[in-house]
Amino acid sequence: MEISPAHARELEKQQQRKAALQEACEVAFEGVDRILFEAGCGHGHWLTSYAETQPEQTCVGIDLISWRIRKGLDKRDKRQLQNLHFFKAELGEFLEILPERIRFDLTVLLFPDPWPKAKHHRRRMVQTAFLDEVARRTDVGGRFCFRSDDLPYYEWTVEHLEAHSEWAIDTKAEWPHEMETYFQEMMDGYHSVVARRV
Ligand SMILES: C[S@@+](CC[C@H](N)C(=O)[O-])C[C@H]1O[C@@H](n2cnc3c(N)ncnc32)[C@H](O)[C@@H]1O
Known part of the structure; x- marks a missing residue:
């Protein structure tokens, strides 16, 4: 099938972006096999x-928005945290280029965009394919933690986890670390769920 010149240019830009991200990850993750992964980390507060409390754990945050990532990097540099990495990246692209050997001890989504309209639900980060990929990179016992002020998105996530054969909701699990995120501070309340890889 023929593609338009504009589409071809977009694909070329995407290839270049992914190649640059891959190179940056290869440098940052030299000697690293296991990470804590936060998707949509915003300003990197959490x-x-x-990362400050767990210096032995490599912590990796990604976000689509450059200035939010810059704020995260400023915090990291001020506190001189060697175990903390932030990348400007789209979730799907990041998971595509991440070195195969990298395993996730813990995956965290905090106040992800809820995309409330049904026609936009496919834009939510929590999707079966995403849970499949995180499960593939997580050893049995590893955790997936989700927190949102949006009840319908929380329920969507619980339903997707309950329907997934490799995740089991752990109602007794403690939240891994309490620290208000930028969005959490603005909300009146929230709902959290922790699941374990089974
Ligand atoms: C509502 S904000 C929450 C930020 C942060 N977790 C907090 O609680 O303050 C959602 C963040 O997810 C990012 N985001 C949305 N879709 C994304 C995607 N596909 N890949 C990477 N980041 C994404 C947005 O840029 C935004 O910063």
Whole structure:
């Protein structure tokens, strides 16, 4: 099938973006096999605080928005945290280029965009394919943690986890680390769920 010149240019840009991201990850993750992964980390409040308390754990946050990532990097540099990495990246592209050997000890989504209209639900980060990929990179016992102020998105996530054969909701699990995110501070309340890889 023929593609338009504009589409061809977009594909070329995407290839270049992914190649640059892959190179940056290869440098940052030299000697690293296991990470804590936060998708949609925003300004990096939670991840910076977590990384400070867990210096032996490599912590990786990604977000689509450059200035949010810059704020995260500023926090990291001020606190001189060697175990903390932030990348400007789209979730699907990041998972595509991430070195195969990298395993996830813990995956965190905090206040992800809820995309409330049904026609936009396919844009939500929590999808079966995403849970499949995180499960593939997580050893049995590893955790997936989700928190949102949006009840319908929370329920969507619970339903997707309950329907997934490789995740089991752990109602007794403690939240891994309490630190208000930028969005959490603005909300009146929230719902959290922790699942374990089975
Ligand atoms: C509502 S904000 C929450 C930010 C942060 N977790 C907090 O609680 O303050 C959602 C974030 O997810 C990012 N995001 C949305 N879709 C994304 C995607 N596909 N890949 C990477 N980041 C994404 C947005 O840029 C935004 O910063």
